[in-house]
Amino acid sequence: MSGSNKVLNRRVLIVTSVSAEKEAILRGLRNTNDFDVIVAGVGQAAAAVATATALAKTQYNYVINAGIAGGFEGKAEVGSLAVSTEVVAADLGAESYDGFLSLEELKLGSSKIEVEQAMVTRICAEAMEQGIPVQEGAILTLSTVTGTQETANYLLERFPHAIAEGMEGFGVAEAAKQTQIPVIEVRSISNKVGPRDRESWRIKEALATLEKASSIFSEVFK
Numbered sequence: 001m002s003g004s005n006k007v008l009n010r011r012v013l014i015v016t017s018v019s020a021e022k023e024a025i026l027r028g029l030r031n032t033n034d035f036d037v038i039v040a041g042v043g044q045a046a047a048a049v050a051t052a053t054a055l056a057k058t059q060y061n062y063v064i065n066a067g068i069a070g071g072f073e074g075k076a077e078v079g080s081l082a083v084s085t086e087v088v089a090a091d092l093g094a095e096s097y098d099g100f101l102s103l104e105e106l107k108l109g110s111s112k113i114e115v116e117q118a119m120v121t122r123i124c125a126e127a128m129e130q131g132i133p134v135q136e137g138a139i140l141t142l143s144t145v146t147g148t149q150e151t152a153n154y155l156l157e158r159f160p161h162a163i164a165e166g167m168e169g170f171g172v173a174e175a176a177k178q179t180q181i182p183v184i185e186v187r188s189i190s191n192k193v194g195p196r197d198r199e200s201w202r203i204k205e206a207l208a209t210l211e212k213a214s215s216i217f218s219e220v221f222k
């Protein structure tokens with residue numbers, strides 16, 4: 001125990017961006033006691049602050065960033081589950097006439113946070129057993145939802161192994177990393193990454209997948 005007000009227990013912190021995601025996860029978890037689900041707000045800054053605040057109060061063994069996401073065409077279909085092999089801050093860097101320069105290229109740090117592969121494999125195996133379509137790969141974090149095919153193509157050019165994009169993953173992962181707690185991003189796909197068409201977002205379907213995915217968490221994170 002590193003702080004006198006910390007609780008010593010086996011606990012998992014789940015960070016969402018909006019309350020509809022939290023509610024779907026709580027339905028899936030039913031009354032499992034080992035999980036705390038919080039709503040951080042949208043974007044990396046809100047996600048990092050909320051995660052760091054929770055980690056300062058309670059001792060957690062694992063952090064999950066969970067919610068809905070955009071899926072890259074042919075990589076993660078609407079209604080399926082995406083599990084991160086790495087969490088990537090895709091727009092953290094500098095623009096140049098020679099293309100985007102990542103933090104690594106700028107020698108200013110890392111824009112990627114690794115995930116334990118054993119946990120990825122466990123979640124994917126359990127999801128498949130439950131009939132949830134699932135894929136693993138990099139999940140990108142962006143401050144701006146992709147809204148054109150050109151940007152979607154450019155992102156895939158830079159990150160060929162990307163399967164999905166969200167807006168909070170790297171913020172959650174950075175807070176967890178600084179506290180040396182393993183982190184994973186688990187997202188259900190509500191829409192395609194590409195030309196903006198908010199009407200086509202299948203939020204109900206994605207929340208149903210998120211609920212089903214959450215029902216396997218107690219088995220996977222025990």
Ligand SMILES: O=C(O)c1cccc(C(=O)CC[C@H]2O[C@@H](n3cnc4c(=O)[nH]cnc43)[C@H](O)[C@@H]2O)c1
Binds near residue numbers: 020021070145167168
């Ligand atoms: O309107 C609703 O009922 C509703 C219910 C649940 C979630 C929402 C959101 O708008 C969540 C925003 C959240 O979703 C992620 N997201 C989803 N699709 C994308 C995308 O294509 N690119 C980036 N992020 C996406 C993101 O993490 C947002 O925080 C609404």
